[in-house]
Amino acid sequence: MASAHMPRGLNPRGVGRMDSERENFEKTQTTALQKALTNLEAPLKEKHCRRAILGTHQEHGCTVFWSIVLRYPLQGNPIVCWKFCHVLHKILRDGHENCSKDSYRYTGFLTDLGKLWGHLKIGLSRLIAFYTKLLVGRLNFHRKYPSIQGNMVLDDGDLEKICNNDINSYFEMCVDMLDYLDDILGLQASVFDSLDMSRANSMTLVGQCRLAPLIPCILDSCQVYDSTVKLLFKLHSNYIYSVIALT
Numbered sequence: 001m002a003s004a005h006m007p008r009g010l011n012p013r014g015v016g017r018m019d020s021e022r023e024n025f026e027k028t029q030t031t032a033l034q035k036a037l038t039n040l041e042a043p044l045k046e047k048h049c050r051r052a053i054l055g056t057h058q059e060h061g062c063t064v065f066w067s068i069v070l071r072y073p074l075q076g077n078p079i080v081c082w083k084f085c086h087v088l089h090k091i092l093r094d095g096h097e098n099c100s101k102d103s104y105r106y107t108g109f110l111t112d113l114g115k116l117w118g119h120l121k122i123g124l125s126r127l128i129a130f131y132t133k134l135l136v137g138r139l140n141f142h143r144k145y146p147s148i149q150g151n152m153v154l155d156d157g158d159l160e161k162i163c164n165n166d167i168n169s170y171f172e173m174c175v176d177m178l179d180y181l182d183d184i185l186g187l188q189a190s191v192f193d194s195l196d197m198s199r200a201n202s203m204t205l206v207g208q209c210r211l212a213p214l215i216p217c218i219l220d221s222c223q224v225y226d227s228t229v230k231l232l233f234k235l236h237s238n239y240i241y242s243v244i245a246l247t
Contacts, residue, residue: 053090059096092142100143111136141176167234
């Protein structure tokens with residue numbers, strides 16, 4: 001009996017190898033996130049978070065990340081939810097450029113998560129409400145300005161290209177950046193207010209768990225402040241030119 005031939009262009013071994021690589025990739029990402037999103041009130045292990053970030057570059061997005069984290073008890077455990085917010089923030093900053101686009105579809109989920117925990121107003125619950133607000137604001141910002149990278153680094157040429165050298169666009173972007181800076185300051189204030197001199201301070205694991213997300217917040221605020229100053233110079237220059245043109 002003649003053996004059946006595979007259609008030209010199909011390679012069962014190649015397909016099997018790709019499936020195996022995909023399975024190993026998802027298993028590696030699951031393990032990394034499982035070790036990162038523990039219910040122990042201690043700061044994230046950077047090596048596990050870094051593996052998740054590298055995975056987004058390998059995948060060219062964060063679809064696998066979301067498929068994994070949505071299985072975690074984000075609505076039932078405040079520590080896991082707090083760490084999830086921290087991991088997502090770092091992925092949006094340092095992950096693949098498609099991460100903001102892939103995550104935008106979950107803004108409603110993040111908003112509901114913040115409302116759920118915000119009603120409790122105790123411990124990490126209040127902090128989660130502020131953090132989810134920050135993350136939603138960041139995703140909306142990148143939705144509006146898709147050419148801005150996750151690290152928020154912008155030079156004068158980037159600003160002119162994004163705003164088309166228009167004074168109204170400069171003003172609008174400046175307002176949007178200041179709104180995001182308000183979200184950062186709101187989270188920072190809530191974290192500091194949650195610390196005390198006994199259990200939750202900078203010398204304990206509990207305090208460090210709460211303070212750790214402020215590192216990416218500081219990195220964001222540095223770039224936002226720098227870009228805002230550049231925008232203010234742009235607005236001032238356009239104002240001067242307008243006055244000269246009118247006189």
